[in-house]
Amino acid sequence: MGKMAQEEIRKGPWTEHEDVQLVFYVNLFGDRRWDFVAKVSGLKRTGKSCRLRWVNYLHPGLKRGKMTPQEERLVLELHSKWGNRWSRIARKLPGRTDNEIKNYWRTHMRKKAQERKQTMSPPSSGSNCSSSASSNAPADSMPNTESFSPSNNPAVDSMPVKETKERSFYDTGGDIEMWAPMGKKDKEVEESDKVYSMDDIWKDIDLENDTIKSIQAMASPIWNYCPDLLWMMEEADSKMFPTMTDQFFASSTLTG
DNA sequence: AACTCTTGCAACCGCAAGATA
């Protein structure tokens, strides 16, 4: 019995099918118990990995695409106030994630650094900027072109840190709030791995969000859909389940 | 047209804080 401890844990890029699966189970169980979701979903991922994928990519509230100039300005402004407190900054930019902002910042700083280099060091002889990227990308410890030192500024940490309880925009509350539109679709996706684009999923989720009623319709389907669920749950989390099912069936019996 | 370098982004890791037993 020692060999089936935790099977192989998958790493690296997520497949579309994994995404669909994760969305499905997060919609079902909420976005708090990540270990639980990871187990129950059958995904060979850690809870951590699932959370990250959800927060940074799958969450319906996410904006995609380039940051607007206003957003960019806000990032710079807030960063000058708070330093590398990416998640805090992200809370002020609805639809943007800390990861995204962090990436944007690094890119931004790299650009600035390069501009500086060029203006400061005249293009006299064939400047040796052909070295590897790492050599000209000290963006990490960038002394920030503005006028402060990110992590050295004690004022930064003692600012208005009153927002401890402020939840991120991507919080679904951990309870059943909406119902994913998958159903048997999942089967199809399993085969072609591409039938159901994430864009479609967003649309559907929005739709379903308005009509949570569909929950009534699935009181049992879920158990057919995922037979493994029951035994997994026993192992996974025996104490929260009663509450969960309570709410779950309450809502379906109430309305049905 | 082929190849190399650069850029942007997604995902991982380790650590710390918070929650729960």
Added chain:
DNA sequence: CTATCTTGCGGTTGCAAGAGT
């Protein structure tokens, strides 16, 4: 009150697409 487990954060890395030669 302490120990253990889970979640969240910030830093870092690796890869794919795009730009340049």
